Amino acid sequence: MTMLSRVAERVYWMARYLERAENAARLVDAYHHMVMDIPRDSQPGWDILVRILAANPIFGEYFRVPNEQNVVKLLVAESGAACSIPYAVHAARENVRTTRDVLPDEVWELVNELHLYAREHSGNSVGRRNRQQFLQEIVSRSQVITGVLNSTLCRDHTYRFVKIGQLLERADMTTRIIDVGAADILDQEGAHQAIDHLLWGTLLKSLSALGAYRRMIGPLVEKNAAVDFVFLEPAFPRSLAFCLRGIREELSPLSNHTQALKMVDRARRKLRRFESEKYGRDELHVYIDDLQVVLSQVHAAISDTWFRFDTR
Numbered sequence: 001m002t003m004l005s006r007v008a009e010r011v012y013w014m015a016r017y018l019e020r021a022e023n024a025a026r027l028v029d030a031y032h033h034m035v036m037d038i039p040r041d042s043q044p045g046w047d048i049l050v051r052i053l054a055a056n057p058i059f060g061e062y063f064r065v066p067n068e069q070n071v072v073k074l075l076v077a078e079s080g081a082a083c084s085i086p087y088a089v090h091a092a093r094e095n096v097r098t099t100r101d102v103l104p105d106e107v108w109e110l111v112n113e114l115h116l117y118a119r120e121h122s123g124n125s126v127g128r129r130n131r132q133q134f135l136q137e138i139v140s141r142s143q144v145i146t147g148v149l150n151s152t153l154c155r156d157h158t159y160r161f162v163k164i165g166q167l168l169e170r171a172d173m174t175t176r177i178i179d180v181g182a183a184d185i186l187d188q189e190g191a192h193q194a195i196d197h198l199l200w201g202t203l204l205k206s207l208s209a210l211g212a213y214r215r216m217i218g219p220l221v222e223k224n225a226a227v228d229f230v231f232l233e234p235a236f237p238r239s240l241a242f243c244l245r246g247i248r249e250e251l252s253p254l255s256n257h258t259q260a261l262k263m264v265d266r267a268r269r270k271l272r273r274f275e276s277e278k279y280g281r282d283e284l285h286v287y288i289d290d291l292q293v294v295l296s297q298v299h300a301a302i303s304d305t306w307f308r309f310d311t312r
Helices: 006-036 047-052 056-062 068-076 087-097 106-124 128-152 157-188 194-203 210-216 221-234 241-252 258-272 281-307
Strands: none
Touching: 006 047, 006 068, 006 087, 006 106, 006 128, 006 157, 006 194, 047 056, 047 068, 047 194, 056 068, 068 087, 068 106, 068 221, 087 106, 106 128, 128 157, 128 281, 157 194, 157 221, 157 281, 194 210, 194 221, 210 221, 221 241, 221 281, 241 258, 258 281
C-alpha cells in the first residue's frame, strides 16, 4: 500500500506525543508518591524532573527557583511549555485532527476528550490535593487510546508508523530516566541506606516497571538488577531491548528502510554490550549519552526517508 508522507509523519508524531504525555504524567506521579514516603532531607530535588525531560532552558523562561510548586506548574499547567503534559496532549490532538481518515473514529473522540480534560483540570492540579487524580487520569486515558489503536487498527503502514513513534518515544524516556535518575541516586547512595531501595523503586515505578521487576527478579530493588531490567529484559514492553526490537519489526516491511534499520541495529549492538556492573556513575552517563545519539539518528533516518520530500 502507499501512504502520503505527511500522513505518516502526523500519525508518527501523534503516537510520540501521546506517549510523551503519559510518560510525563507517570514520572511526576512517581516522584509525588516518593516525597510522601521518605524524609525531607533525603529527597532528590524537584529539578530532577526538569533534567530528565531536558527542560532546563524552558524552565528558565518561566521560573527561577526549581521548587515543587514551580516544577509541577511547568509540567502540569503551562500549556505553552513544550515539556508540559497539556502541550503534548494538544499536539497529539492536532495530529489526530488532520489524519482522522486513517484512524479509528474512536481515537479522535478519545484524544479530543483527553485534550478537553487536560485543558479544564490542569490549572487546578498543581497543588497536592488534586495532583494525583489528574496525573492518573492522564495515564489511564492515554492507555485507553493506545488500547483502541492496538485493537482496531489494521496492521498496515498507519499502524507501523504509530508503533514506531510510540516505541521510539518510550525508548528515549527510558534512557533519560536512567541517565538522570540513576546518577542522582548514585550521587547520594549510602548516605541514607535505609531508603536506597525506595529510590530505585521509584525509578522503576516511573517506568511502570516495578511490578514486573518484582515478579521476574524479586522484591529487593538494587541498582544493577534494576538498570539491567529496564535496558535488557526482552519480555518487558518498556525495556530498551523490547522497544528496539519492536521498531525493527515495524520498519522491516517498509520500503527504503536500509538507513533506518542500520541505525536501529547499531543501537541494538551497543545495547548487547551493556553490563551494568561495569559502569559507575560517570561511565553510565557516557554510555547513555552515546546511546541517545544513536536513538536520535534513528529518528533522523526515519524523518529523512519517509517524511521529507522534494517540493521543487
